[in-house]
Amino acid sequence: MSERAAITQAVRERAHSLGFDLVGFAPLDAPARADFFRWWLEQGYAGEMHYLHRTADARCDPQQVLPGAKSAVVVGLNYAPAVPIVTNDPSRGVFARYALGEDYHEVMTQRLRQLLEYIRQLRPDCQAKIYVDAGPVLERDLAWRAGLGWFGKNTMLIHTRRGSYFLIGEILLNIELEYDQPAFGGCGTCTRCIDACPTGAIxxxxxxxxxxxxxxxxxxxxxxxxxEHRSQMGNRVFGCDICQEVCPFNHPRPHAPERASPTYEPAFAAREITVAPKLVDLLRMREEEFRTAFRRSPVKRAKWRGFRRNVAVALGNSGQEEALQVLQQELIHETDPMVREHLEWAIERCATRPRSSRSS
Structure with missing residues (x-):
């Protein structure tokens, strides 16, 4: 076995020992989907995510991120929850599965640092960069080339045996390694994700x-x-999993029983507040309560005002008598114009529903 192959195998084994479910290696040449990414930006599909435009050149050229970059170690970490996700009770909020527990950025970055320490024991001269959904790289492109999964019609990366409930992180290196083959697979004629998306985002x-x-x-x-999108959001207050929930690759089959199997990662265990919380309780939360409840949680990315905006919309969609009362109470004291607008919309939506359709 060559030194390069030996290091690759050792790093793979160490990554698995650190708890990563998927590990792959890819060369850091020009991303295969660079042209598609630039086209996607030109269509305006990124919305207000201006950072994607600012970092477009770097994302399409790894040498701008790490001069001399040659290889990427790409890892995947399962986040499928062990608790059932209640989505059909309009009085309760729904959080995306990845946001039920601790912030995955912190969890994965800490482990990738441990992995990098190990790599530097093998190659003390190596230069590296660690990223977890926050760096100027085309992360899913890297993961596809490293064999972690293939692109589904919902744009998620899908592993044939594990599905798509996994998070991605990577270490960019200036050393050569042995590389995996890009993942092979496809959706066939299935369009469940496209058909199920309530806003027609796909x-x-x-x-x-x-x-x-x-x-x-x-x-x-x-x-x-x-x-035009508020009523389509239902009771989802942070993120959405609909296009993954309907995907056949996220449902166990006899030949792939591990699909969407619950994570064994303690940090991703659901917090009480993220498991079907009452929407009225979420809206009554004060800013300090929000910060405490979602400390070290991905939910903090929405910010306090954004979270209240989301909850107001969900309460408006619930149409319940209790929701109307709480919305009216919160409007009295709310000073943020953006949040007030959504509270007023929700109040009008609740108030104009037939009384018989509301329940407390």
Whole structure:
């Protein structure tokens, strides 16, 4: 076995010992989907995620990120929850599965640092960069080339045996390694994700208009949610998993029983507040309570005002008598114009529903 192959195998074994479910290696040449990414930006599909435009050149050229870059160690960590996700009770909020527990950025970065320490024991001269969903790299492209999964029509990366409920992180290195083959697979004629998306965000197979995506609307968007999408959000207050929930690859089969199997990662265990919380309780939370409840949680990315905006919309969609009362109470004291707008919309939506359709 060559030194390069030996190091690759040792790193793979160490990554698994650190708890990563998937590990792969890819060369750091030009991303295969660079042209598609630039086209996607030109269509305006990134919405207000201006950082994607600012970092476009670096994302399409790894040498701008790490001069002399040659290899990427790409890892995947399962986050499928062990608790059932209640989505059919309009009085209770729904959080994206990855946001039920601790912030995955912190969890994965800490482990990738441990992995890098090990790599430097093998190659003390190596230079490296660690990223977890926050760096100027085309992360899913890297993961595909490292064999972790293939692109689904919902644009998620899908592992044939494990599904798509896994998070991605990577270490960029200036040393050569042995590389895995790109993942092979496909959706066939299935269009369940496209058909199920309530906002029509998947505008074509493999093309997502983020401006319509509930995840974008509840997390990345800082201003007002377009009215045409508010009723389509239902009771989702942070993120959305609909296009993954309907995907056949996220449902166990006899030949793939591990699909969407619950994570064994303690940090991803659901917090009480993220498991079907009452929407009225979420809206009554004060800012300090929000910060305490979602400390070290991905939910903090929405910010306090964005979270209240999301909850107000969900309460408006619930149409319940108790929701109307709480919305009216909160409007009295709310000073943020953007949040007030959504509270007023929710009040009108609740108030104009037939009384018989409301329940407390």
């Amino acid at each position: 505008v074509a197979p493999y093309v997502l208009d983020a401006r319509r995506c509930i995840s974008y609307l509840t997390i990345e968007l800082r201003g007002s949610i377009p009215e």
